[in-house]
Amino acid sequence: MLRAIIQICTATIIAFFFLTAASNAQATRTWVSGVGDDANPCSRTAPCKTFAGAISKTAISGEINIIDPGGFGAVTITKSISIVGEGGTAGILAAGTNGIIVNVAATDRVVLDGLDIEGAGSGLNGVRMIGAGTLLIRNSSIRNFRGGTGFGVDVQAATSTRVVIDNTLIFGNTGGINIKALAGNNVVILQRSTVESNNVFAGKVDGASSLILNGTTLTGNATSLSIVNGGAVISYGNNVIRGVGLPTQTVPLQ
Template sequence: MVTAFIAHFLAGSIRCEGGCLEPQNISPAKMQARPHYIRPLDRAIVISKANKKTGADRIPETSEGKMSIKKILASAVAACLLQLFALAGPAHAQATRTWVSGVGDDVNPCSRTAPCKTFAGAISKTATGGEINTLDPGAFGAVTITKSITIRSDHMQAGVLATLGSNGININAPSAKVILDGLDIEGASTGGTGIRVLSALDVIVKNCDIRNFTTGISVNTTAQARVTVDRSMIGGNVDGITITSTPGFGHVKLFNSLLINNTSSGVSVSGANNDVFIHNNQILGSTKSLNITSGGLVRSFGTNIIPTGDAPTSTTPLL
């Protein structure tokens, strides 16, 4: 780029005045007739053009001529470098909304036109409180969340595969608000936990499928945390949802969901005043639909199908 710039500059097609580039429209003839049109530095360029027409290919080898060429080159290089620095700008800033695609690349800025490949690649380029969206179906990998964020896939498969004891999504974000929407989280019968909540203020899981893990969703916090699960399917795990937070710190709301074929328990809550509110759910195919221990609480509102295990701590019909 610098070489081309200097070549055009010396050819007389452009000039540089204080770092500003503009066309050189003054002809050599006009310059010879009215030399006051431009300054001495520009005059050297026009004289060079006139010399080309008369067969001379350069300014005469005088000290003044050499100095003019040096000034021209110095000005050209300085202007070009300034332009390069201006175009380079800072490194990619974190965006409020980023995108992933099955054919993306994590070296990209995660924009809509240059999406990333994985959730892990996109999260570092997404601002706190921002949102990661999917452009098309794909497998976007496991991710650890350490800040407020939304990961959303609208009406297309957004796969998260976690096997060999690993977790699909780890949430360790004190005071954060996290939304997971439309994800397909698969453990392939060897995964550890689909969604593991170690710390957060609010977590919302909706329209998600979580299958074939040891635990579908684990809430194990040492500070207050609220987890809401809505319109989701949690199946094929050993335990569907477990709440084992420090007593009184784990709170789960379960609405409009299917928990099926979780072999040990559908919902298991342990610890004094850790609680689960359930409404309009089907908790089927488990040794215990509800497993309530050590002072845990399950409050049932309206209709829930819970054929096995412990009875809810309280039941409130909706009129």
């Protein structure tokens, strides 16, 4: 009798262990929907509601996709991951806060693709890179961050980092792109993008960092380029730069 009870208890514990492990498993691909629920497993048929809800259920180097248009909330990223908004408007409304904070290790890679990041006039920063690693922002819009520092993209990494911004609109912020070297050398590549109508500058490079421009338009900003403390701006010669501030180096197209 005692042996039977022990066997039943053991079987119950094992079953509970495997059920718990399954419920805590992270998927390589997860989904969010405007009518989702963060209590869901973030599967295609049971999507989550927010990026923050989905990221904890997404494996390292996995991908979060959207099913339909929606507002999916601000998020902090601490691992390699892709957030891809190809199913409609992938909105982040970040009034009074940061839209996306990226704080990852030097070996991590983060992709933000097809996002509509709105600060509503009081947002702090659209995308803030404070870790290391590599960040790609593409096919996105970052607008109206004018609270606090109010940068569209703020790169103040703890060590050397690389950020690529491709086919993106940065509009109506206090500052467009702010790059400040805290340690190491931060490199931001801005290509096929428009930085327009930001109150103070389109791009600022402070310290041992570089902004590389390729096929990009900087217009309607109080200052186009602010370069201090040894910063560098390299233009490939196919950019439109209107306003105060010139690149430190212009490289002819080959």
